[in-house]
Amino acid sequence: MSDFTLPRRLVAEALGTAMLVGTVVGSGIMADKLSDDVAVSLLGNTIPTGAILVVLITMLGPISGAHFNPAVTFVFWLKRELGLAVAGAYIASQILGGICGSLTAHVMFELPVWQASTTVRTGEAQWVAEVVATFGLLASILAGIRFKAEAVPWLVGLYITAAYWFTASTSFANPAVAIARAFTDTFAGIRPVDLPGFIVAEFIGAAIALVLFTWLLKTRSETASRSAATSVR
């Protein structure tokens, strides 16, 4: 049982996702407004996003685990570390928090509060990119927790810093963030109609990471003791 009550954990998930989306959307608006060079804008979007992830996971991880991401919650539910009801409440909090993040960014930048994105992000290449992006994110988290738990905030922040650039989709890798980004017609937006493709791809990438890393992270002795247990039956 967590050291913190469920309401606190849900507030942590909502607040963390709100601050994450506020950073993604807000820095996107700022960067886009200030530069004509899209690579400079993407740097101005990448560096803040990577930085805030390190901060948010360090400060809220001990409360809720700092998922901020339904694909992460889904994997921990598959690993039986969360029950179905808690996982559902986590995901609802993430989505609500994320949308608040977009709206807050609009308020800060004097834009219409409610928006719907018109940025097209669809097609097989984008979906492959999201599978890859989310696979890598979960791989970092699963291996990080296994080998060096205190480094996970850095691993996630640095992974996303890289993934913004090596994936053609700029690596959403997060269904709650994707939904929240459908609510902004700015640099970071995604057309609502393109959400299903992204979200499905993200869950697939997460599931692949879980399968591969469940095998990969098993030591000789764990494999041996399991074989022993099997042969006894």
Next chain:
Amino acid sequence: MSDFTLPRRLVAEALGTAMLVGTVVGSGIMADKLSDDVAVSLLGNTIPTGAILVVLITMLGPISGAHFNPAVTFVFWLKRELGLAVAGAYIASQILGGICGSLTAHVMFELPVWQASTTVRTGEAQWVAEVVATFGLLASILAGIRFKAEAVPWLVGLYITAAYWFTASTSFANPAVAIARAFTDTFAGIRPVDLPGFIVAEFIGAAIALVLFTWLLKTRSETASRSAATSVR
């Protein structure tokens, strides 16, 4: 009682705020002079600011706590970790140090030493941005101290790196730095007449963070023992 005498602590606060403001103002001048792309200039302003914060908090934190910020001192006074007289002396040192930082930057860049900013920074959107920025800063500090004190220099440096971009105000989040920035008519400046709005917003953001995180950071056992204590009465 601190390991260090009050004069040393006040010198640490003044020196740290001076070096922080010197970096904010100096890198702003340099970046503005070298580029026509404002996003590039903001990168050249962000990266040094984030970097120096990690350095200053690590090197002066053990002496004074490395507040460099009246909003932080205010929160620690509310938490009863500083008396009123010491808190006042801290804030005075921060303001004096900050102004010295602006003046030193001017000397290094051969600009008139005494200046008053003409950069307009006002309006509800900017004030909301400062509330959000200072809320996030104090949230990082309060949760950081609670869960991973040795990471606080990094949390603050990375948080400000992000907040420069996700807030429309470029995240002053610090009344002493704001005052010092009124003394420079360069990239980082703010009109003196716009100071009150910023400063009030910053203290509000800090207070909200204190209220929310006082609740959020309470574990089950802390909540239980408090209830027990209450029911005994």
Next chain:
Amino acid sequence: MSDFTLPRRLVAEALGTAMLVGTVVGSGIMADKLSDDVAVSLLGNTIPTGAILVVLITMLGPISGAHFNPAVTFVFWLKRELGLAVAGAYIASQILGGICGSLTAHVMFELPVWQASTTVRTGEAQWVAEVVATFGLLASILAGIRFKAEAVPWLVGLYITAAYWFTASTSFANPAVAIARAFTDTFAGIRPVDLPGFIVAEFIGAAIALVLFTWLLKTRSETASRSAATSVR
């Protein structure tokens, strides 16, 4: 003997090299597409590469040692930490993984999957650059392992971040990555015919680092006991 079985170690080497090359090639494509300023593109190539190296070495190091680089495997074979067969299997996995990384990047960016680079990278200056780059990489690794093993992911990530800029060749410093980059006619490519010069230079740089650092890292007591051992004979 490693805690992990050989198949897991080889998968770790292949996966890590694939993700490394995917980042190098993918971020190169993204950066090149988004900017006309080649220095901005190189920043957009450098930052992701440095970041992913920290992640990959932290997450896969405990499984395979996280070489992802035949020059590194070569040095550990010279140091007798790997047998010839395992070293060969490592190198084959790295090369296969690296090529998969290039192809995956092409799929994500909707480019022809199979390509051959036409980017000329040859000549003495480039070879000297590769000797220097690989010397520095191995120096960081050998000294890092000796003095602060947990810092090695950071040392490698930061070293490559620097070396992208201080070497005229942008620091391939890795024969498997060089081969994989011959399979892409994008920002990060290298003509297949230019591979031998690069690969030879890289192994030379690695060997020089091993010789120099074997001497440099010896303490007084190690030197003394060796002399004692010699004089007994």
Next chain:
Amino acid sequence: MSDFTLPRRLVAEALGTAMLVGTVVGSGIMADKLSDDVAVSLLGNTIPTGAILVVLITMLGPISGAHFNPAVTFVFWLKRELGLAVAGAYIASQILGGICGSLTAHVMFELPVWQASTTVRTGEAQWVAEVVATFGLLASILAGIRFKAEAVPWLVGLYITAAYWFTASTSFANPAVAIARAFTDTFAGIRPVDLPGFIVAEFIGAAIALVLFTWLLKTRSETASRSAATSVR
């Protein structure tokens, strides 16, 4: 007595300074060649320099202390941690290593090996900047060693990252590096005739840091025991 023999320590100082200067000069050439935006070039010069400092100090610090800087060696000599002969040998190694770094950068970039800079860097503002820059560097080192020795590589790397931007001189802060930079007529150069002003300013900044931090870093108990010792006499 150091764990390492003097020849190893001198090689470490020469190699480290060579790699530092190679990075400063090499990344300056690369950045200048690739961009028309001087702020972008300075980013391409700053990020590698900060990164390599973390690497070099981590990997060579345990051997020689990783000064790579006569102003640092001077301060440790004043603190009686090095004798005069060793300090002199350190400084000679740093200067020789630094010059090798410039020459190696020229070879890698196919430029004339021997050059003399024509870049004017003189005047009171520049000298004030160098005093400030070197003061801050030594402050970071002295406080870092006192409070968190394992963080010193990061403190120095991050400090220089900031100081490149907040000082008008781009923060040489190092007499050996300054001398080596007089040997290159590229982005990072300095006219030989301007060296004395920079070098004197750097030693002054270092001395001020030593005086201020000797006082600032003294705890109550250290102050008390000293007073006691004095009153006994």
